[in-house]
Amino acid sequence: MSQPVGVDPAQDPPLVTEQDRGGDLPTTARGVRTRGALVAAARVIFERDGYLESRLTDITAEAQCSTGSFYTYFSSKEEILTAVLEAAQDDMLHPGIKRVLPDDADPIAVIEASHRSYFEAYLRNARLMVVFEQVALINPHFRAMKGRRGESFRERNARSIADLQDRGLADPTLDPYRTALALNGMVGRLAWHAFGLELERNLTVDDLVETATQLWANALKLERSAPAQS
Amino acid sequence: MSQPVGVDPAQDPPLVTEQDRGGDLPTTARGVRTRGALVAAARVIFERDGYLESRLTDITAEAQCSTGSFYTYFSSKEEILTAVLEAAQDDMLHPGIKRVLPDDADPIAVIEASHRSYFEAYLRNARLMVVFEQVALINPHFRAMKGRRGESFRERNARSIADLQDRGLADPTLDPYRTALALNGMVGRLAWHAFGLELERNLTVDDLVETATQLWANALKLERSAPAQS
Amino acid sequence: MSQPVGVDPAQDPPLVTEQDRGGDLPTTARGVRTRGALVAAARVIFERDGYLESRLTDITAEAQCSTGSFYTYFSSKEEILTAVLEAAQDDMLHPGIKRVLPDDADPIAVIEASHRSYFEAYLRNARLMVVFEQVALINPHFRAMKGRRGESFRERNARSIADLQDRGLADPTLDPYRTALALNGMVGRLAWHAFGLELERNLTVDDLVETATQLWANALKLERSAPAQS
Amino acid sequence: MSQPVGVDPAQDPPLVTEQDRGGDLPTTARGVRTRGALVAAARVIFERDGYLESRLTDITAEAQCSTGSFYTYFSSKEEILTAVLEAAQDDMLHPGIKRVLPDDADPIAVIEASHRSYFEAYLRNARLMVVFEQVALINPHFRAMKGRRGESFRERNARSIADLQDRGLADPTLDPYRTALALNGMVGRLAWHAFGLELERNLTVDDLVETATQLWANALKLERSAPAQS
DNA sequence: TATGAATGAGGCTTCATTCAT
DNA sequence: CATGAATGAAGCCTCATTCAT
Numbered sequence: 001m002s003q004p005v006g007v008d009p010a011q012d013p014p015l016v017t018e019q020d021r022g023g024d025l026p027t028t029a030r031g032v033r034t035r036g037a038l039v040a041a042a043r044v045i046f047e048r049d050g051y052l053e054s055r056l057t058d059i060t061a062e063a064q065c066s067t068g069s070f071y072t073y074f075s076s077k078e079e080i081l082t083a084v085l086e087a088a089q090d091d092m093l094h095p096g097i098k099r100v101l102p103d104d105a106d107p108i109a110v111i112e113a114s115h116r117s118y119f120e121a122y123l124r125n126a127r128l129m130v131v132f133e134q135v136a137l138i139n140p141h142f143r144a145m146k147g148r149r150g151e152s153f154r155e156r157n158a159r160s161i162a163d164l165q166d167r168g169l170a171d172p173t174l175d176p177y178r179t180a181l182a183l184n185g186m187v188g189r190l191a192w193h194a195f196g197l198e199l200e201r202n203l204t205v206d207d208l209v210e211t212a213t214q215l216w217a218n219a220l221k222l223e224r225s226a227p228a229q230s
Numbered sequence: 231m232s233q234p235v236g237v238d239p240a241q242d243p244p245l246v247t248e249q250d251r252g253g254d255l256p257t258t259a260r261g262v263r264t265r266g267a268l269v270a271a272a273r274v275i276f277e278r279d280g281y282l283e284s285r286l287t288d289i290t291a292e293a294q295c296s297t298g299s300f301y302t303y304f305s306s307k308e309e310i311l312t313a314v315l316e317a318a319q320d321d322m323l324h325p326g327i328k329r330v331l332p333d334d335a336d337p338i339a340v341i342e343a344s345h346r347s348y349f350e351a352y353l354r355n356a357r358l359m360v361v362f363e364q365v366a367l368i369n370p371h372f373r374a375m376k377g378r379r380g381e382s383f384r385e386r387n388a389r390s391i392a393d394l395q396d397r398g399l400a401d402p403t404l405d406p407y408r409t410a411l412a413l414n415g416m417v418g419r420l421a422w423h424a425f426g427l428e429l430e431r432n433l434t435v436d437d438l439v440e441t442a443t444q445l446w447a448n449a450l451k452l453e454r455s456a457p458a459q460s
Numbered sequence: 461m462s463q464p465v466g467v468d469p470a471q472d473p474p475l476v477t478e479q480d481r482g483g484d485l486p487t488t489a490r491g492v493r494t495r496g497a498l499v500a501a502a503r504v505i506f507e508r509d510g511y512l513e514s515r516l517t518d519i520t521a522e523a524q525c526s527t528g529s530f531y532t533y534f535s536s537k538e539e540i541l542t543a544v545l546e547a548a549q550d551d552m553l554h555p556g557i558k559r560v561l562p563d564d565a566d567p568i569a570v571i572e573a574s575h576r577s578y579f580e581a582y583l584r585n586a587r588l589m590v591v592f593e594q595v596a597l598i599n600p601h602f603r604a605m606k607g608r609r610g611e612s613f614r615e616r617n618a619r620s621i622a623d624l625q626d627r628g629l630a631d632p633t634l635d636p637y638r639t640a641l642a643l644n645g646m647v648g649r650l651a652w653h654a655f656g657l658e659l660e661r662n663l664t665v666d667d668l669v670e671t672a673t674q675l676w677a678n679a680l681k682l683e684r685s686a687p688a689q690s
Numbered sequence: 691m692s693q694p695v696g697v698d699p700a701q702d703p704p705l706v707t708e709q710d711r712g713g714d715l716p717t718t719a720r721g722v723r724t725r726g727a728l729v730a731a732a733r734v735i736f737e738r739d740g741y742l743e744s745r746l747t748d749i750t751a752e753a754q755c756s757t758g759s760f761y762t763y764f765s766s767k768e769e770i771l772t773a774v775l776e777a778a779q780d781d782m783l784h785p786g787i788k789r790v791l792p793d794d795a796d797p798i799a800v801i802e803a804s805h806r807s808y809f810e811a812y813l814r815n816a817r818l819m820v821v822f823e824q825v826a827l828i829n830p831h832f833r834a835m836k837g838r839r840g841e842s843f844r845e846r847n848a849r850s851i852a853d854l855q856d857r858g859l860a861d862p863t864l865d866p867y868r869t870a871l872a873l874n875g876m877v878g879r880l881a882w883h884a885f886g887l888e889l890e891r892n893l894t895v896d897d898l899v900e901t902a903t904q905l906w907a908n909a910l911k912l913e914r915s916a917p918a919q920s
Numbered sequence: 921t922a923t924g925a926a927t928g929a930g931g932c933t934t935c936a937t938t939c940a941t
Numbered sequence: 942c943a944t945g946a947a948t949g950a951a952g953c954c955t956c957a958t959t960c961a962t
Contacts, residue, residue, distance in 0.1 A: 031925060066927045134367045178441040182416050189415025211408040219448045296944040526923040597824045638901040645879025646872050671868040679908045721946060756948045
């Protein structure tokens with residue numbers, strides 16, 4: 001069965017498993033509230049100041065608790081960022097779209113939907129994605145986390161490309177894995193430039209979806225199938 | 231006249247102009263030697279430890295001079311990195327290739343040559359490029375520097391794409407600027423993955439050149455012209 | 461009447477009186493159980509980690525109760541150590557030996573029995589004794605506690621020495637109090653070296669008893685009396 | 691040739707070797723001055739507050755330098771205490787006495803001189819010795835340091851005792867090593883009680899010398915030789 | 921009585937930059 | 942020019958004790 005082509009991070013497993021946690025998970029409702037307030041506050045602060053420039057005291061001040069409480073739930077700044085990123089997955093994990101489209105839908109439409117889903121999610125979490133990029137370049141833990149994410153994207157897309165090739169729809173001379181690597185990178189950079197940096201604010205999600213989809217389609221030599229075949 | 235398509239950083243202007251310098255340029259031979267030793271040492275240290283993890287004292291120790299001497303030539307850590315990056319331009323600025331090819335050469339061949347030039351230069355300076363990425367995400371000065379570099383690439387490539395469209399060789403429905411943005415990003419990410427991170431050591435320059443060129447050609451819908459048609 | 465010579469801490473009064481306690485003594489059976497578990501756990505933790513390195517939370521975890529419960533029974537970390545030390549007195553208070561020996565027994569045999577009793581008790585409680593030494597050097601409360609213990613030993617032994625001098629059995633030129641101070645210190649240090657530190661594991665209780673007794677006897681110029689002369 | 695009996699720490703090697711140092715040794719006169727001021731200040735502070743209660747900032751305030759300067763010369767509180775203790779060795783290393791006495795002098799006179807030397811040195815450095823005891827019970831580094839010191843005393847004295855036994859002057863039934871261990875401990879505890887703690891301020895050096903020497907002599911069964919034999 | 925979350929003062933440490941020699 | 946010591950602000954983290962539930 002054909003795999004849809006997509007860069008949506010949605011299907012990725014949670015970035016952090018239970019075992020990774022340093023602090024304890026709260027058992028009481030009060031604890032759950034405090035932990036939640038800390039994660040929410042951390043997101044605010046990280047988005048405002050970045051990871052390096054953020055201070056633990058800013059986070060606890062924002063969460064209106066003491067510095068000590070921070071260490072009840074997290075053992076380091078690294079760990080709370082992990083939790084923030086993990087929580088963001090719930091948002092990035094955007095169900096739908098692909099469900100809506102039939103498996104035998106026009107591949108270009110599938111790609112377009114995936115791109116839209118990806119860029120929209122990126123836009124919602126742009127500041128956090130910048131932070132993620134930052135720390136991935138600084139901290140091996142987050143570098144590995146990001147690496148795993150990219151890896152799973154790549155593999156899924158490589159399979160999808162191979163599938164399209166098998167079905168005679170995509171350029172058979174392309175190496176699926178390298179192509180996935182390159183095209184994923186292209187899309188990631190587009191999102192990064194448009195939303196992560198403050199440079200390209202004149203690009204809309206529609207612009208990006210159009211450009212990305214057109215280039216994917218061209219690159220794979222996909223033909224837009226006659227719309228009403230089925 | 232047609233501009234060659236390329237992502238080679240070579241043609242970029244020097245990143246720093248003389249006026250930017252905090253320290254004075256040395257006048258004596260001894261001064262020139264010390265300054266050179268500092269820049270060389272800084273490159274070693276930055277490549278080994280990254281920017282954030284590097285210590286000025288490590289640099290002066292490596293250069294076998296005192297910390298005080300550092301400030302004779304540079305006014306900050308930021309500035310010596312600028313100098314290191316600037317010096318690296320001499321290497322990234324790889325003369326040749328395009329000179330060798332005639333202006334009316336097969337566009338795919340031009341693209342291929344540019345890619346080869348780019349990947350080779352990236353490979354030679356990979357560690358430094360990682361540092362550049364790092365600081366661009368941390369420091370506005372370097373972010374701007376990197377932004378300018380990318381901007382000039384983009385503009386040149388956008389012009390090249392537009393030129394190819396004008397000549398009826400490339401897909402006319404593509405927006406040249408956005409296409410340049412996307413495809414440059416693709417190539418940059420390929421280099422980054424292959425050489426910057428330690429992840430994809432099984433990819434050679436040839437692999438990358440092939441993949442990047444094929445995808446560029448497909449994306450632009452270029453036809454490999456019969457070599458001696460004209 | 462002659463006092464037996466001894467360094468056994470057994471006869472010391474309880475280190476803490478009921479009035480000193482911060483927490484209340486438990487009235488319910490459940491309370492007695494919890495308090496007992498805390499004291500037992502504290503001993504385990506103090507012996508494992510020492511006083512300074514121990515955490516109240518380790519103690520409550522070991523006792524399988526909450527941190528809050530700790531303060532139901534004790535008002536501070538200092539107090540639970542006091543309780544642990546006090547409980548250890550029950551063990552150090554080793555009945556017998558001296559009861560077994562007649563009051564007019566050979567003084568050297570009495571000394572030997574005392575030494576054996578002391579070293580055996582020390583060995584059983586060596587880790588705790590180390591903790592006691594530690595805190596005595598850090599905390600005035602425990603310093604005073606230890607001082608009182610030593611003082612009572614010294615006085616008893618000084619009286620014993622004086623008694624032996626009066627009976628013409630010991631060197632009459634020795635100052636009883638200073639001699640007791642010195643010889644008690646000697647025995648204490650022997651035990652400390654042999655069991656408290658990890659240095660002299662090749663010394664057995666028998667070795668120590670022999671050495672300590674011989675040196676006491678020599679130092680006091682005691683003659684080993686013919687057993688059934690009187 | 692006969693070894694003199696003694697507990698004088700004088701002949702011990704320096705407690706710290708050059709390799710142990712974390713900070714650099716200063717090369718300039720100014721640096722030597724600052725480092726010296728820090729060591730002197732540290733001694734003042736350690737003697738006043740003990741090791742645990744002392745703050746690095748108290749030391750730098752006393753030395754009238756910045757906190758940063760501390761780390762120019764030492765990498766931790768542990769290290770500066772090591773330096774202080776090492777410096778104190780120069781004082782404990784009290785030449786003389788034994789040189790003055792002929793090798794064939796009355797052993798009791800030799801012991802007495804050694805004891806006097808020891809107690810006098812201890813008195814001069816009593817507060818520091820308390821600190822040393824403290825940290826030896828808390829910190830493995832200092833425990834080892836103290837252990838080595840004691841070890842070398844013990845070995846020297848064990849050899850001396852064996853020598854006296856060989857010469858027919860001391861009780862041949864004593865085990866030299868255990869005897870040295872016990873008697874050294876006795877003298878150490880005497881000094882500790884008399885000067886280290888605030889308990890026994892009524893004991894003078896003369897009292898201690900007399901008591902310690904008499905007990906050593908008795909314990910070894912030495913006879914005070916006819917004074918004018920030689 | 922039991923629970924376990926909340927508190928918060930303050931010590932240690934780093935290192936780019938300055939400055940006296 | 943060169944040297945290398947001096948500076949000092951600022952942030953992370955600990956853990957005995959308190960308190961709301």
